[in-house]
Amino acid sequence: MEYSEWLKRKDLQFIDNKLYFSSFNVQELAMEYGTPVYITNEKIVRTRFNQINDVLKSVLNDYNIHYAVKANSNLSVLTILHSEGSYFDCTSQGEIYSCLKAGITSDKIIYTGNMFTDEDFKFAIENNVIINLDSLSQLDRVNKIYESLRKEKKVISFRYNPEFGAGHHVHDITAGKEIKFGILDNQIFDAYQKAKDFGFRQFGIHIHIGSGITNVMNYQKAIDKYLSIVEEISKKVGFEFEFVDFGGGFGIPYHPNEEPFNFDLYKKLVLVPFIDLINNRDIGEPVLKIEPGRFLTAESTILVTKINTIKDNGYKTFVGVDAGFNTLIRPILYGSYHHIIPCFMSETAKTMKYDIAGPICESGDILGKDREIFELNEGDTLAILDTGAYGYTMSSCYNSRPRAAEILLSNGKSYIIREAETYEDLLQNQKVPDHLK
Numbered sequence: 001m002e003y004s005e006w007l008k009r010k011d012l013q014f015i016d017n018k019l020y021f022s023s024f025n026v027q028e029l030a031m032e033y034g035t036p037v038y039i040t041n042e043k044i045v046r047t048r049f050n051q052i053n054d055v056l057k058s059v060l061n062d063y064n065i066h067y068a069v070k071a072n073s074n075l076s077v078l079t080i081l082h083s084e085g086s087y088f089d090c091t092s093q094g095e096i097y098s099c100l101k102a103g104i105t106s107d108k109i110i111y112t113g114n115m116f117t118d119e120d121f122k123f124a125i126e127n128n129v130i131i132n133l134d135s136l137s138q139l140d141r142v143n144k145i146y147e148s149l150r151k152e153k154k155v156i157s158f159r160y161n162p163e164f165g166a167g168h169h170v171h172d173i174t175a176g177k178e179i180k181f182g183i184l185d186n187q188i189f190d191a192y193q194k195a196k197d198f199g200f201r202q203f204g205i206h207i208h209i210g211s212g213i214t215n216v217m218n219y220q221k222a223i224d225k226y227l228s229i230v231e232e233i234s235k236k237v238g239f240e241f242e243f244v245d246f247g248g249g250f251g252i253p254y255h256p257n258e259e260p261f262n263f264d265l266y267k268k269l270v271l272v273p274f275i276d277l278i279n280n281r282d283i284g285e286p287v288l289k290i291e292p293g294r295f296l297t298a299e300s301t302i303l304v305t306k307i308n309t310i311k312d313n314g315y316k317t318f319v320g321v322d323a324g325f326n327t328l329i330r331p332i333l334y335g336s337y338h339h340i341i342p343c344f345m346s347e348t349a350k351t352m353k354y355d356i357a358g359p360i361c362e363s364g365d366i367l368g369k370d371r372e373i374f375e376l377n378e379g380d381t382l383a384i385l386d387t388g389a390y391g392y393t394m395s396s397c398y399n400s401r402p403r404a405a406e407i408l409l410s411n412g413k414s415y416i417i418r419e420a421e422t423y424e425d426l427l428q429n430q431k432v433p434d435h436l437k
């Protein structure tokens with residue numbers, strides 16, 4: 001893909017040597033709202049949702065797209081996706097709470113937790129949210145809680161671990177024998193048999209093999225096995241699945257050399273075999289679910305940061321900015337690449353090699369290594385791209401740096417959708433015992 005096309009896909013372009021995001025001059029936004037600041041473009045969230053929706057619609061009548069809330073749980077983002085018809089995948093009580101606060105009804109939420117507590121189960125059951133269990137022992141516990149709350153045992157789902165996973169980093173490969181998630185072949189039949197014996201009447205099944213998957217062939221390997229286990233469980237235990245959930249994991253082109261996720265191939269290798277299974281085997285008509293997180297929100301957001309220091313130590317040149325791994329942890333945690341561009345175009349032809357460094361007191365606080373950019377100056381602003389997924393949600397107040405603000409660009413207007421934290425916010429839950437006063 002041409003570089004300008006790659007930028008355009010993210011609604012970024014240079015006009016009169018100034019970077020524009022949607023119809024906004026990014027430098028002006030930085031001046032108005034301060035830095036560091038996360039800026040989200042509503043149109044991109046909607047476009048990505050519709051892109052996936054069109055793929056599913058082209059081959060299926062019945063499906064649900066559950067946005068993985070962990071990617072970006074801002075209430076405005078949830079509301080935008082809700083208005084497009086999205087369902088939601090939550091991994092904690094807090095995420096369910098946020099969805100309910102955003103006006104999302106419980107029938108649109110699935111709770112894919114792991115290491116669930118009894119309180120987690122109670123919260124989900126009381127709020128009528130479908131639970132996707134992650135171990136056999138959890139089934140015993142959830143059954144008891146249903147009984148103690150005198151709630152009807154309706155739907156239950158299990159996360160199946162197909163023993164093959166993939167992902168952009170070893171921390172994000174979520175299937176395999178040594179991985180903590182899901183139930184393997186050796187226990188999956190017992191799980192459904194036991195659930196049936198306990199009196200559950202409707203069943204779902206789920207896999208999520210990993211995150212940031214760019215090679216669709218990785219899905220195929222897991223899906224072939226998944227589909228045969230779906231059929232086998234259905235026959236052996238004797239029921240028809242209500243839903244079959246394929247999880248998320250769809251990668252995005254973080255680097256200008258990367259191609260967008262190939263949904264045509266996904267359709268061919270994953271969706272069509274699923275449809276064939278329904279059409280040709282006697283397993284009922286389960287609804288297909290998928291759980292994209294990154295694909296829906298990553299490209300919708302830039303993190304804008306200001307250069308405070310340029311330092312040539314004789315060996316390397318560091319560009320010091322006001323965002324660090326407290327603001328965006330992906331580069332230091334996973335070695336992830338985020339493209340970084342100045343918010344203006346320079347006339348100078350001189351190219352420099354820079355490490356873009358945050359203000360955190362650790363030498364690992366580098367947001368971009370050996371980046372070739374034209375000569376920069378203190379006071380310039382930079383945009384760190386594709387930070388709408390696992391950006392703000394993984395940020396922290398390490399080094400007592402308050403978290404950044406979040407801004408939404410929508411139909412030619414900009415809105416603060418989360419105020420920047422203050423020093424007061426950092427201290428508000430602390431208590432000093434009397435004897436220390």
Ligand code: LLP
Pocket residue numbers: 068070071089112172208210211212213247248249250291292293294295330389390394
């Ligand atoms: N469903 C389940 C059960 C998941 O655990 C996840 C992500 C998703 C869906 C969505 O995956 P996605 O479509 O976003 O790849 N912090 C990491 C990503 C962790 C993903 C964890 N689970 C990162 O910054 O890359």
